[in-house]
Amino acid sequence: MLGPPGAGKGTQAERFAKARDIPRISTGDILRDAVHAKTDIGLRAKAIMDRGELVGDDVMIGIVNERLGRNDAVNGFVLDGFPRTVAQASALDGIMSKRDPLIVVDIVVPEDELVRRLGTRSICRLCGTGASVGSTVGAACAKCGGPLVQRADDNQAIVIERLKVYHRQSEPLVEYYRIRPTFRSIDGAQSPDRVAADLAAAIEAAGRGAVGVRG
Ligand code: AMP
Numbered sequence: 001m002l003g004p005p006g007a008g009k010g011t012q013a014e015r016f017a018k019a020r021d022i023p024r025i026s027t028g029d030i031l032r033d034a035v036h037a038k039t040d041i042g043l044r045a046k047a048i049m050d051r052g053e054l055v056g057d058d059v060m061i062g063i064v065n066e067r068l069g070r071n072d073a074v075n076g077f078v079l080d081g082f083p084r085t086v087a088q089a090s091a092l093d094g095i096m097s098k099r100d101p102l103i104v105v106d107i108v109v110p111e112d113e114l115v116r117r118l119g120t121r122s123i124c125r126l127c128g129t130g131a132s133v134g135s136t137v138g139a140a141c142a143k144c145g146g147p148l149v150q151r152a153d154d155n156q157a158i159v160i161e162r163l164k165v166y167h168r169q170s171e172p173l174v175e176y177y178r179i180r181p182t183f184r185s186i187d188g189a190q191s192p193d194r195v196a197a198d199l200a201a202a203i204e205a206a207g208r209g210a211v212g213v214r215g
Contacts, residue, residue, distance in 0.1 A: 001013050001107065002104060002107065004109065004166045004170070005166060006121070007109045008109070008117075008195055009081065009107060016078055020076065023077050024078045024080055025067055025068070025073070025082070027063065028081045049153055050152055052165060057085055061095075065095050079092075085173075086176055089173055089177070101180075103182045108187060110189060124148055
């Protein structure tokens with residue numbers, strides 16, 4: 001799933017993965033868990049994430065390669081937040097070479113709407129569940145009752161940096177994938193229900209486009 005920060009990738013990936021009973025694999029969540037657990041990767045990633053920059057390709061490709069090899073991903077998965085660079089996309093093509101073709105959906109949202117959303121979203125400090133845009137910081141998490149806080153990298157200065165990083169390093173992925181019959185683009189500036197419906201339809205159509213294609 002492609003799209004800038006705040007496009008709704010997490011929300012939509014979660015919904016779609018649940019509906020299809022496949023795992024949602026969010027590299028941002030994996031890194032935040034590693035930071036929380038103070039693992040080697042977590043300790044190295046924290047400062048990079050706090051600046052709104054990208055963690056190195058080798059580390060990210062290693063994480064995803066390992067995760068996609070687990071049993072729960074054999075029948076499919078939703079990747080949220082990966083790839084974010086052309087080098088990651090090219091490595092992913094290698095990882096996927098003997099599997100069904102990737103379906104790539106780009107969620108498009110205007111920049112001013114992204115800034116608004118990122119400034120008003122929150123996350124549970126205890127379990128890390130993302131709350132819907134506009135939910136009050138300080139309210140209780142619907143899943144575990146923990147306090148909702150602003151994500152450290154959602155403060156305004158970092159948001160601007162993350163959007164710059166997106167345009168510079170991740171937007172070229174749209175060109176990388178656009179020529180494939182399994183690429184679709186959807187309007188993410190609609191209600192979550194409409195985006196979910198468009199996403200399901202796009203994946204269905206892209207799946208038909210995938211017949212006979214590998215990689
Ligand atoms: P996200 O939750 O997807 O917005 O990711 C939060 C942060 O984790 C990003 O701003 C990056 O610092 C880091 N990150 C997540 N996924 C990747 C990736 N595929 N490549 C590099 N850094 C990543």
